[in-house]
Each structure stands twice: as structure tokens, then as C-alpha cells.
Amino acid sequence: MAPPESLPSEPTAPQLTSPELAPPELTHFRDGLPRMVDVTDKAATTRTATAEGWVRLPPEARAALEAGTNPKGDPLTVARLAGLSGSKRTADLITLCHPIPVTGAEVRVTLEDAGVRIVATVKTTAPTGVEMEALTAVTVAALNVYDMLKAASKAIEITGVRLLTKTGGKSGEYQAAATGD
Known part of the structure; x- marks a missing residue:
């Protein structure tokens, strides 16, 4: 029986010889491979993030929501719980x-x-930010509105998911520009 072939080593990013051609320092990749950033030595600070998103309703979906005739129940209450x-x-x-x-x-x-407008504010005391948690809350809530109303219309659109504000952490405060909605 032939000996097993050795396993290939993990790939690494190509090495560049000129400093002008060097790629930027990537926080989530090292040697061309994905990694979770080590936040062990970062201080835990209070952080907040607020995000928003919209669920655009065609007339038949809006009518079912307003009339309370949606066969699955109340999409707005389910969306709140799903976002949390x-x-x-x-x-x-x-x-x-x-x-x-x-x-x-x-x-x-x-x-x-x-x-349907969804706004989520999430807070933590941690060594890393909470923006993704706020954006995820909005997105999951929006998906639940769609799921609850899809019998009335498949033309429902989820749009405008964005970070509105954040506080805390090394990058400090952020405030999104106002929009027409």
C-alpha cells in the first residue's frame, strides 16, 4: 500500500516586492486567510448603535395590514420580537x-x-462595536414583515437598511446624513 500523500500547506497571500504595491493592512485577514480580530486587550466601553430599514408595501399588502385581515396575525408585533x-x-x-x-x-x-419603518437601538458594554447587532435587528424584523405579509403580495420590498448613529469605541460618534424618508 502506498503511503498517504502529504497534505498541502495552507495558501498564503502573494508577497509583493515594492512597498507602493503593498495591500492595505487588513484587520480580518492575515497571510491571505480570514481571521477574527483579537480584542482581548481592548477595554470594554459603553457603545450604542441605531439602525433603520423600510419595508415598502404594495397596495394589497398595505390593505391587509391596515384592515387587520392578515391570516398570519400582526406582522408589526412579530417583527418587533424577531428584531430583538x-x-x-x-x-x-x-x-x-x-x-x-x-x-x-x-x-x-x-x-x-x-x-413599514423599523428602527432598532442596541446597547452593550464590550471591547467591540454594536453596529452589526442593530443592523441585524432591523434586517431580521424586515424579513419577518415580509414573511407575515407575503400571502397578500410577493412584491414587498426591503430597502434603506442603514446605520443611523453609533456612540463609543475608538472611532467615536457617527451620525448618518438625513434622507427624504
């Missing part, structure tokens, strides 16, 4: 995201002229 749950499960969904303690979360889901 999503904020706590972010590290399970975003590959290189650190699991952090979500110390507070609020998800507001309102029916407005432009559609």
Missing part, C-alpha cells in the same frame, strides 16, 4: 462578528406613508 431576537443572534449570522453581550435593545416598527 436577531440582535442577540448576530454573531451566529455574521461570520467574523464577535459575540457580545447585548445589554439593551429596542425595536420600533411603525406603519408610515412610505411603508
Whole structure:
């Protein structure tokens, strides 16, 4: 019986000889391979993030929501709960995201002229940010609105998911520019 072939070594990024051609320092890749950034030595600080997103409703989906005739129940209440749950499960969904303690979360889901607006604020005291948790809360809530209303229309659109504000951490404060919605 022939001896087993040796396993190939892990690939590495190509080495560049000129400093002008060197790629930027990547935080989530080392030697061309993905990695989780080590935050062991970073101080835990209080951080908050608020994100928003929209679910645009065609007339038939909006009518079912407003009339309370949706056969699955109340999409807005389900979306609130789903967003809260999503904020706590972010590290399970975003590959290189650190699991952090979500110390507070609020998800507001309102029916407005432009559609269903979802705003999530998530808080933590941790060595890394909470923006992904807020964005995940909004996205999961929006997906649940779609799921709850898809019998009324498949033309529902999820749009405008974005970070509105963040506080804390090395990069400091962020405030998104206002939009027309």
C-alpha cells in the first residue's frame, strides 16, 4: 500500500516586492486567510448603535395590514420580537462578528406613508462595536414583515437598511446624513 500523500500547506497571500504595491493592512485577514480580530486587550466601553430599514408595501399588502385581515396575525408585533431576537443572534449570522453581550435593545416598527419603518437601538458594554447587532435587528424584523405579509403580495420590498448613529469605541460618534424618508 502506498503511503498517504502529504497534505498541502495552507495558501498564503502573494508577497509583493515594492512597498507602493503593498495591500492595505487588513484587520480580518492575515497571510491571505480570514481571521477574527483579537480584542482581548481592548477595554470594554459603553457603545450604542441605531439602525433603520423600510419595508415598502404594495397596495394589497398595505390593505391587509391596515384592515387587520392578515391570516398570519400582526406582522408589526412579530417583527418587533424577531428584531430583538436577531440582535442577540448576530454573531451566529455574521461570520467574523464577535459575540457580545447585548445589554439593551429596542425595536420600533411603525406603519408610515412610505411603508413599514423599523428602527432598532442596541446597547452593550464590550471591547467591540454594536453596529452589526442593530443592523441585524432591523434586517431580521424586515424579513419577518415580509414573511407575515407575503400571502397578500410577493412584491414587498426591503430597502434603506442603514446605520443611523453609533456612540463609543475608538472611532467615536457617527451620525448618518438625513434622507427624504
